[in-house]
Amino acid sequence: MKIFTKRVSNAFLPIIFIFSLTLISCSKNEPDVIVQGQAKIKLINAVEPEIKQEVFMDNEKLTTAPLAFGETSGYIKILSGNRNLSYVGSNNMNTNTSLNFTPSITYSAFLVSDRNGNKQIINYNLSNADLSTAKVRFINLTPFFAAGINVSIQAGSPFINALLFKEDSNYFNVDGGAALRCNVVGSGSVKTISASDLLPGKIYTIWFSGLTAATLEPHIILDN
Incomplete structure (x- = not known):
């Protein structure tokens, strides 16, 4: 009986070993997972004359009310990484850009315009x-x-x-x-x-x- 038990346990050793390796490999972090933190952003409409602007990040609205010329939002917490930021005017004109945000950094994003009325978003950190x-x-x-x-x-x-x-x-x-x-x-x-x-x-x-x-x-x- 003892000999039979020993032979059975030896036969199962490779299976147990493979199963253990599977558990270990499953417990490792996935290599494609990107850990994201939070940044903060303040939004400013710096375009004259006054056209009120709603602001969106990756199609999610950030503003609680449209920003008139000279108005500034409070700081808003956002996920870091590459994000798409859009200012949408009350005339439905859309100005957007792709920005990279670093965790724990604070930013100010201004909507500006040149003499010809061409708008762009400029982002500065703190x-x-x-x-x-x-x-x-x-x-x-x-x-x-x-x-x-x-x-x-x-x-x-x-x-x-x-x-x-x-x-x-x-x-x-x-x-x-x-x-x-x-x-x-x-x-x-x-x-x-x-x-x-x-x-x-x-x-x-x-x-x-x-x-x-x-x-x-x-x-x-x-x-x-």
Whole structure:
């Protein structure tokens, strides 16, 4: 009886071995599975004149209400990876693009237009905060100033020179109590951003609109 039992167990060893390998291989992660995280996005309609825009990502609506010119959504959590982003105007005109989003990164997606009315989506990501100063970047989203836009601190020399359409600046640390002055290059018409609008520890994106030098307008977005 003992000999019979031993022979039977030996005969089943290869089967048990193969079954074990099958279990191990099934427990491994599938090589084609892509692990996705979350990113965040803020949506901005930067197109003049005002045409309200609904925004969709992979055919899923992100906006709770259409965005008029100058309006900004709150931050929206999205899956990272390659996504299709679409702005659809109240005139049913569709502007879309494919964007790649990295997990844990925060983005701002602007709808912009050139002088001929051709629209596109421009996407920018966010920097980290500095608790002792305000952190500010600038984006020129008006195509009507060929010479660009200057930005300076109060009466000082410009630290941004001739920022052109669709260009974004580096981030700058601005000390508390410092007002900013903005103007179209060569124009004496100046717009001031009050020091009280830029708080230490906060991150800001300031984007520009305007049809003429006199109507240059800085739009301040709080990014954190």
